[in-house]
Amino acid sequence: MNHDMTFPTGRESLIDTHSVYGAPCWVSLTSRDLQATEEFYTAVLGWRWRPGKLGDPFRIALADGRPVAGIAAVAAMWQMAVAWTPYFAVRSADEAVSRAQERGGTAAVGPISLPPGRAALLADRDGATFGIWEGELFTDWDAWRTSRPAFIRLHTRDAFDAAIFYGEIFDWGSGEGCCEVGYEGDEVVLRNQGDVVARIESGALGAAPDPSLRPHWQIHFAVRDVGACVRAAERHGGGVLSLDADEAVLRDADGAQFTVTARRFDG
Numbered sequence: 001m002n003h004d005m006t007f008p009t010g011r012e013s014l015i016d017t018h019s020v021y022g023a024p025c026w027v028s029l030t031s032r033d034l035q036a037t038e039e040f041y042t043a044v045l046g047w048r049w050r051p052g053k054l055g056d057p058f059r060i061a062l063a064d065g066r067p068v069a070g071i072a073a074v075a076a077m078w079q080m081a082v083a084w085t086p087y088f089a090v091r092s093a094d095e096a097v098s099r100a101q102e103r104g105g106t107a108a109v110g111p112i113s114l115p116p117g118r119a120a121l122l123a124d125r126d127g128a129t130f131g132i133w134e135g136e137l138f139t140d141w142d143a144w145r146t147s148r149p150a151f152i153r154l155h156t157r158d159a160f161d162a163a164i165f166y167g168e169i170f171d172w173g174s175g176e177g178c179c180e181v182g183y184e185g186d187e188v189v190l191r192n193q194g195d196v197v198a199r200i201e202s203g204a205l206g207a208a209p210d211p212s213l214r215p216h217w218q219i220h221f222a223v224r225d226v227g228a229c230v231r232a233a234e235r236h237g238g239g240v241l242s243l244d245a246d247e248a249v250l251r252d253a254d255g256a257q258f259t260v261t262a263r264r265f266d267g
Contacts, residue, residue, distance in 0.1 A: 022177030
């Protein structure tokens with residue numbers, strides 16, 4: 001499992017996780033080489049950087065001056081997998097961990113205190129890693145969810161079974177959480193105020209030898225120019241796993257996968 005827990009711990013927002021309960025609220029990446037990771041994502045996504053509050057191995061990525069993601073240079077130190085991890089907002093980290101474990105999930109880290117909140121890292125019952133966060137949000141959530149992380153997608157064995165697992169943890173579609181569940185063909189779609197914030201699709205294999213075929217969450221970042229991102233990734237030691245006119249699945253120089261999705265931006 002990827003033990004990745006990187007958060008800005010300043011007071012960027014007074015909104016807390018009660019307001020967006022059940023929704024994705026942050027993404028984080030482990031890295032073997034912080035400088036190389038910064039250079040790669042600056043070239044590909046145009047990010048700038050600031051130190052994290054947890055010490056030298058941690059950095060916060062900024063897009064247009066706004067925190068959008070966390071990077072932790074601990075993969076080699078702690079022998080972790082290199083991967084992007086999404087975090088979901090919860091009212092109680094303890095309750096969310098208990099719910100996940102009762103439904104066959106596992107807890108790798110936490111809950112632990114990371115002021116101004118608490119976090120835990122878990123895996124669902126098919127092995128896909130995700131995190132939870134209780135406390136103040138790290139940035140303007142409405143702007144964050146509709147800008148750089150366009151949405152997240154779970155590639156899993158059975159989309160409907162996974163939707164039940166996550167729905168029972170995060171109260172999706174119950175009226176208690178902030179998200180509604182719908183369906184588009186064989187995909188489960190999670191929406192907030194009409195906007196897609198997560199998708200779940202079937203097809204991943206639990207014992208596949210290729211990690212990209214195993215159950216996992218994939219982060220989709222919104223960009224202006226998919227082709228430019230592809231060229232920058234190739235120039236800076238990354239790779240292209242798939243490409244079409246509006247989207248590309250990329251691999252960074254460490255091997256972490258992510259997707260760039262075309263979107264128009266105002267201004």
